[in-house]
Amino acid sequence: MIALLTRDLRLAVRAGGGFGLGLAFFLIVTVLVPFGVGPETALLTKIAPGILWIGALLACLLSLDRILALDWEDGSLDLLATAPLPMEGIVTIKALAHWITTGLPLVLAAPALGVLLSLPTEGYLWLVVSLAVGTPALSVIGTFGAALTVGLKRGGLLMSLLVLPMYVPTLIFGAEVARRGAEGLTVQTPLLMLAGISFGALALLPFASAGVLRVNLR
Structure with a gap:
C-alpha cells in the first residue's frame, strides 16, 4: 500500500496535477473575487x-480526472485489479494520494x-478545521466520479x-463552519x-468505486 501511495504521489506531481495546479487555481479565484465584487x-x-x-472545491475538481485516467491509459489499472490488494484498498489509496497532493496544500x-x-x-482556525475535515470527502467523492467515467x-x-x-x-x-467561526458563533452542529x-463517504464510497471499476474493467 505504501508503494502504491508513493507511486501515485509521484505520478500526480509529474503529470502536472499536483499541489501546484490546485494552489494556483485557488489563488486566482481568491485574487479575482475582490475585482468582481469590489474592495x-x-x-x-x-x-x-x-x-x-468554493475555491477549494473547484481546485479539487480540477484534478479529479487524473486520479484513474493515467492508470487506465498505460494499462496499470488492469494490473492493479489482479493484485493481492483489494480494489477497495486501491481506490482508498488513490483518494488519499489526491488529498495529499491537492486537499492538504489547500488547507x-x-x-x-x-x-x-x-x-x-x-475565522482562520475554523476555516482550517472545516477544510481539514471536509476536503477528504471531496477526494473520496471525486474518486467515485473518476471511477464512473474512467475510459x-x-x-x-x-x-x-x-x-x-x-x-x-x-x-x-x-x-x-467557517462563517460561524468568523462571527464568533457556535460551530458544533455544522462541524x-x-x-x-466525510466519515460516511470514507466508509461507503470506496466499496461503490471498487464495484464500478470492476464493471468497467470487464
Missing part, C-alpha cells in the same frame, strides 16, 4: 468563508489567502456534472454534519 472590506469579510470554500494555504479577502481573525472520451465534463451535486452538502456545511459526511 469593500465589510462585503469581503461577509463572503470570505464561502468564496474560500495549509487557506489562511494566507484569507488575508486577501479580509477574513476575520476569529470515457472527454469524460471530464461528465464527471464534473456527476460530482458537483454530491459536493453540495460538503460545501454548505464547510462554509457554514458534526461535515464530519459525518
